[in-house]
Amino acid sequence: MSRPPRRPAAGLPDRETLVRYLAEAGEQGKADIARAFGLKGVERRMLREMLKELEDEGQLGRRGRRGFVKAGDLPPVGVAYVVDRDADGELYVQLVKGGEDAPKAVLVPERKADRGPAPGVGDRLLVKFARAGEGWEARLIKQLDSGGPGRMLGVVRKAARETRIEPVDRRSKDVLIIPQAFAETLRDGDLVLATPERGEHRYGPQRGKVLETIGREDDARAASLIAIHTHGVPTGFSDSVEREAEDQALPTLKGREDLRQVPFITIDPADARDHDDAVYAERDESADNAGGWIVWVAIADVAAYVRPGTALDREARAKGNSTYFPDRVEPMLPEVLSNGLCSLKAGESRACLAVRMVFSKDGRKLSHRFVRGLMRSHAKLAYEQAQAAIDGQPDDVTGPIMNSILYPLWNAYAAMLKGRERRAPLAIVSPERRVTMAPDGGIASIAPRASLEAHRLIEEMMIQANVAAAETLEQARTPLIYRVHEAPSQEKIFNLADFLQTLGKPWTKGEPATTRRFNRLLEEMRETPHADVVNEVVLRSQMQAIYSPENIGHFGLNLDRYAHFTSPIRRYSDLIVHRGLIRALKLGSDGLTDREIAELPTIAETVTETERRSMAAERDAMDRYMAAFLSDRVGGVFPGRITGVTRFGLFIRLTETGADGLVPVSSLGDEYFTHDDRAHALVGERTGRRWMLGKAVEVRLREATPVTGGLLFEMLSEPDPRDPNAPVPRLGLRGRGAGRPGGPKPSSRTGGRPLGGLKGVRKGKRR
Template sequence: MTKPPRRPAAGLPDKAALLAFLREAGSAEKTDIARHFGLKGNDRRALREMIRELEAEGKLGKRGRKGFSEAGALPPVGVADVVERDVDGEFYVRLVEASPDAPKAILVPDNTGKTGAAPGLGARVLAKFSRGEDGWEARIIKVLDTDANRVLGVIRKSNREVRVEPVDRRSKDVLLVPHAQAESLRDGDLVLAAIEKGEQRYGPKRGKILETIGREDDPRAASLIAIAAHNVPMGFSDKVLQEAQDQELPTLKGREDLRDLPLITIDPADARDHDDAVFAQRDEDPKNAGGWIVWVAIADVAAYVRPGTALDREAREKGNSTYFPDRVEPMLPEVLSNGLCSLKQGENRACLAVRMVFDKAGRKTGHKFLRGLMRSHASLSYEQAQSAVDGVENGGGTDDVTGPIMEAILCPLWNAYRTMLKGREKRSPLAIESPERKVLMDPGGGIGSIVPRKSLEAHRLIEEMMIQANVCAAETLEQKRVPLLYRVHDAPSQEKLFNLGDFLQTIGKPWNKGEPATTKRFNKLLDETRDGEHAEVVNEVVLRTQMQAIYSPENVGHFGLNLDRYAHFTSPIRRYSDLIVHRGLIRALGLGKDGLTDREIAELPAIAEQVTTTERRSMAAERAAMDRYMASFLSERVGATFTGRITGVTRFGLFVRLDETGADGLIPVSTLGGEYFHHDDRTHALVGERSGQRWTLGRTVEVKLVEATPVTGGLVFEMLSDPAPRDPNAPSPRLGARSRGDKGGGYPKRGGGRPGGPKPKGGKPSGGLKGVRKGKRR
């Protein structure tokens, strides 16, 4: 516990004395400061003025709602969110309530070895902060439940009691519920329960059942668990459903007739809504020889979802649609998302369209927005469109849908895209490859297979046309001086670039740490390593080096796309941010009375924060569901061996990604061998204290699956490969360092924690995960 600073003589301190007090105290509120210095009356008012001056000078920072700290310092204990993961897979936390000067702190295990798996991105923790040699460190006191009174869990029944066991790997709140409440429930039911308040001091907490979610053994439960665990809003109120039902078919009033323009939609084969359509034609203007006109038409959601309505309020609360393998939680009711707003083939639909002109070098030379009435001439899947183009180019044929539109629509689209590619290549956006996996459900609702998502030229064609339409939206709103929500992506921080340079040094790739980050520089690195043994891990660490894209009313550009201005315009059915941009364009161009309101303009910072938060909530839910689907798919293969690659080296252990499915799992550091392992952040390795043997980032290994828990999504592996030998150029390990509170990784083994001490015989490895058995290593 921090010893309080000695009380000085009463009287207003000078700025140096105030900062010295805060430096020693960690953080304090104004009342605490006044009490410490014995201030009353006018002195308290003078203290408030002094604090304001120090804030303006950048010497003080906010900590919590009322607290203050010396700028760049952290309190001894605080609530923080896990906000970042570096190239090693190390996690960083940031205080929940703090001004921008508050530094991030690296998350390190406690010194007792009583921690399990590391909390993931987005987790909230109570942590103890301290200054280390390389910056601030955070040691977890407790992982906090962001919705502390609710537990999502599985019913476990016995003759004596009924328990709710949590599905969250980080939660330890097992609840006892009365038999009377659980009479209609079966063992294995998924339920949402509330923790009962009371004076119970020992044993499991008491709870009550709020609702039944589904069954633990239902493969589709993964989505339901993710929805409930991340508080993704489900369904719609009766008022919203009624408002959606009352909408009418669009007419030509206030619109241009685009129904003869042969726009088509190209979407995933299982798409339920179609919010964008495209068409291209050669520019007949002799001044633009070799140029193209590209049309992008987007569903006019603003015509149906108007400011101040119940539809608008719930769409803003949801922020975006959330997609799972077996279901969608849509932002808008189905009568709109899959009905009036969906650009269905052969049906009149309201749209907001942009006509873009490109020269023969792929450079956009002009654009124009209009509000129109369109009719899709064909609805194609990516695979269908790609197969038609590939078939014609290779002397093959087309199907009944693509054949009639091949020459008039598909060929011009592809030719326009290949011209646009010249401009894209000159711009050189970041060329990171992010292989995704797709869960294929079988007819009975189970998991049929998990396969890589194909990357087709058709995907890239639609992507590039949407990017250009988004740029046009941002440019138009800027030109008309109408505020907007930008989609911004900041350049990597200097710290991340240094970390990347340290990693590349370990694989013999030069990287000038002082040289500014550019997409061309990253692309050169990716090209040079693409066909080598380190291609996958270099791609991964370059991805981790990037900042997260967010929404903001302030523009900092989009680093990844290498664009000065960028907004989201092309998916208003599933993203509220795009709806706001549509309203901005309607206001800017005088296209109707349902444009952006003055109130919305004033609320843009809050809207930006809201849609950024909901986007991350959906991403976390989708990722959690995918983890559970993976665990369910692999649960019948416990004991099997797999090849994979080490994608994270942390104090907690090694993260391994399987080649076969892309599933990620943990090898707890406590299971790696009979010695203590230090985390060497310079070489991105776990290093044996006694032997010097190493486990390094990016290495291909063979592992055995020892635990797969579908309900939590947890995978635990046992290492079967041998470690790399000691690096002869590395300094000798610091024997016994852990007794001094070593900042390196790892946990002591049983047997007093001595290097080479006796290994545990059976049971759970100290510092490991529940249910992990110590197996033989090959």
């Protein structure tokens, strides 16, 4: 982070002074700016409001999640991804921490042959930025690893005269030619890791060599392998980490409270291998809390085994979190811990950090207390199993614990639900799909994931435990990593208001964004034909949640303070919160260190980035699983809905599987279509007929490419007629229909997905 050339005058600056200061100082966080101007208390709050206003107006930009810069500026030196290659072969880079809105810079080619393999799309580079006219240029300092310098994951395509490696990343246009002398052992359809050969590369495909064969494109399990390699998800553990994990032993009762007689149970997905959390509830017999409940949440005490500064800790921080695929898990911790000592297995003593929370009959949390203990789970249940028992179908496991454990849990949840309804968190519906693998490694089914009351019970208990952790650390003045979620930006609210105007639904642009306002809109539209599209647009208007040592609250959950405490087996952020509690409450010598406190901003940024990496890998793998599942149904007709509208086509989500694919604009008709971004529609220039976001349609599957996850559809439905009462479209870029020359060539490699927003908030999701 660059430093200002001079210290500014003390006191809250005006807007012009603040912008000028950031132009001179470079990237600065809120705390840095406040210190520079000597701001405290209410002035700091006013600064935050000013920064938000300037960001909404486009005068300031973000560098990553913490730093503000003058809009459009780039640092002198930074790490950038190669994001595009134009028709002339020029590469464009974009600052890694600059987000999607960061300006792109032309990469000035290096002539020196000793630079190694030429950069390609997807590579990560250290570059020097400089102004070039009205734009930017970047000069290569060093090529960084993205799976290795210049490496590419691709699929072998063999022809009579040549062997090519085509990238599995559909954003990449790079192709490698493998000399025939080195291609004899390769088979068509092999998944390989390849690298360009050294030397000057000017025109046409570059020569390359294969470093490793990792699988076959027709293997359904290849989807997760591709995602792991494409996104650089760390795999496996070093020998030193494995040895450290194997040397751990179950802690004794020394310094712990004996909770083994508390009848905790775990409720998890049926296929869960690790169990982070256990719950128990009982009536509060206190005379001053009639009808109230005591709720216990016990979490695996990972901090007892993963201590600061150890090899285990270093690798856990680098991984940041576990990454989950239908056929495998890349865990944050070795299996001897994640599925062993740290997993709250039924009938086995386990170290835990537990919170005892007291709720009134109307769901208000009256108090809470954290203890470090030794517990024993009394039963392991699946969500469906617990729900069936409550619905009147108990089995041999749930039958004996109905009165003592399950009914009290559900009654306590009924009280807590009153508090949740009063809090009014965001009520967006975000359907998910579950991929079930067959014993032979193929895909048995893809179906909607059930949303049960059992899910919501565990979710609410975990949320309250997370809130209690944040409150305790704040009260003890112990620094922590918050889970924060900003309110939608003014620009997003304006876009939402513009769209709602096209439906005749008013939303005052100056109206503050609150969860209650969003929920009222969703409820008003619930029984209308526009319910799904409004839900989708509200979802896209939300910001993404991140980790931060600075608290701004959690908009989606409508909470003033929130931290992740409940999943330390698979999230490093939660381990940091556990260590903070151990330090704050003097529960042991293995709490948060002074060094970690100084590093909290860096740790928060790292775990946010690793979470994004895992989310992208899981999403890409799901696309490929979908394409593989549908590959033998090419030619089939499917119902779906338009979930994305762009100038180059329509994104369709199939009703049956939730698979996303593209209908190219070139196949939509014999006229030009204008992209009306306000209405989220493609509008025919001649007829005025419209393809609108949310429209139910029928499509034919033309192409499914599992290796890239691309699906290409043909539209069978008719567009909506011109709406005489619709506002005048805000003209955007035009897309050519099939009847006009020069339309884009359809290809499943163009496949993609509409923009997403908040994920589901059931247990196991990234709230």
